[in-house]
Amino acid sequence: MKLLPNLLRRCIVLACAAVLPLAPFASIAGEVKVGLLGNLTGRAATSFGVPFKNGFELALADIAKSGVLAPTKTTIVVQPLDTNSEVTKAVTSFNQFAQQRLPIVVSDSQSPIGQAVAPLANDAKIAFISGAGSQLENKGGYAFRLADLKTSTSNVGKHLIAQGAKRVGAIVATDNPSFPTLAAGTLEGLGVNYVSTQNVTTKDSNFSAVLTNLKAANIDALVLSVLPEQAGNIIQQMVGAGMQNVKLAGTLATSPQTFTIAGKAATGLVFPQAWAPGGSRSAAFEAAYKQKYNATPTAYAGLGYQVAWLIAAAAADVEKAGKPLTGENLRTALPAASTGPLVAKHGILDLQLTPTGEAISAGTLARFADNGDIVSAGK
Known part of the structure; x- marks a missing residue:
């Protein structure tokens, strides 16, 4: 899937800006609204979109119960929109988030979606976290990938x-x-x-x-x-x-x-x-996921869980610094938050985001057991 032409991309962003007040993309004080471009139906739903959303929402419940954000009075609210596993629908959904002036948007997977949305996010100064495997256009530094494919x-x-x-x-x-x-x-x-x-x-x-x-x-x-x-x-x-x-x-x-x-x-x-069941850090997550969804969590469920904690940590760092919860400030905070104490304590996998938007993660090798379970095959 080719990237959207520059002229079309600018027209989309300008069209959004023409009907909105000229203010930075930001959530209200203490609240971060996260737009989730979820592949909730279509070909990518079963493998990627649904498990990611489940893991993300489970983390939000754990974050609320833990009280770790109480000192900053930060809350995380997710707004999912179904992309139908289609690029055009994902772009339309992103523009809806842009019209609402959300500071951060997450996409669970699919390189064509990530490649189409990343330029828009950079133009609009919205932090964007994508499960895309391929390189993303990132001239403004707002696009982050979750996949360390080379390792x-x-x-x-x-x-x-x-x-x-x-x-x-x-x-x-x-x-x-x-x-x-x-x-x-x-x-x-x-x-x-x-x-x-x-x-x-x-x-x-x-x-x-x-x-x-x-x-x-x-x-x-x-x-x-x-x-x-x-x-x-x-x-x-x-x-x-x-x-x-x-x-x-x-x-x-x-x-x-x-x-x-x-x-x-x-x-x-x-x-x-990126992650497989069976690690000591994820035992509580696995039990909670099985109880709520009656299924064993997959790697994308684990990524969803990790990303929610990452966003919470970045938002808390922004508020502690006395700054507004804008896309720019969240973008700046994400790399350090990815390896900070909050994620280290509550996250379930090792995933570092770099300031240039890349991911560093050794991950694990997994395999299918003879009953269909996904189990670790070693580092």
Whole structure:
């Protein structure tokens, strides 16, 4: 998905400004209104949008109960809008947030959405936190990514080599810019070229021709840089093609959706996660999530939880400094808050945001257990 043209972007921002008073984007004193661009329906809902929103809202409840923000009288209020997993709807929703003069907006995932919204956020001086995997335009420094793709995907490549893989193939959905980037990161960890790379789109569901090519290349391991449901379809179709002995790895924070489709054939699939269940820091979060949503939290549920605490910490730091809760001040506070004492105590994963908007996170390797649970596969 291409970025919005500069002229169109300026027109959108100017149109918003024309009907609004000339004041900085800010919440009222003591309250931070967070706009959530949630993929709550559509293709990205099950894997990304819904778990992220659940984790975010669970954190807000924990923040309120903990009383940690009482000294600054700060409160966090989230306003979700459904993007339907579509770029055009995400842009429309962002403009609604801009009209309301929200100082900060969060997007759970999808590089095309992040790439379309980031320039608008920079123009409007709204802090923007995105789960996008690909690079974002960030001339004003307002856009932050949650994904450290290079570290995590490189570890996947190293894992395959350690497991004895010699002839590694790849299936890459090239119409989403994240997936080629992720595949390249895995390649870096492999230290050898893919013997066969098969390009697909995120709309594909029949992979018979692709698997025929990979089988002919005599691969012993396969890297899947595709959507979670596509990974499930590919694995299922590999069984039918007689490719059961191929080691499997994913480049994405894979969701249970993959296992639901592929069944036990997905057991052992290794993939990078920002977070996976089972850590001592997250025991209380996991129990609360299971009790409320009757499900095991995924990596994106963990990210949602972490981001809510991050925003709370940044807002508290801004208020302690006696400054207004504007997009500019929140943007400035986010990097230090990401490793500050509040997040260190209450967060569940190691995630540092840099002043240039990048993320630093070693994450973890995860895999599917034979019952479909996502469990840690090591650092």
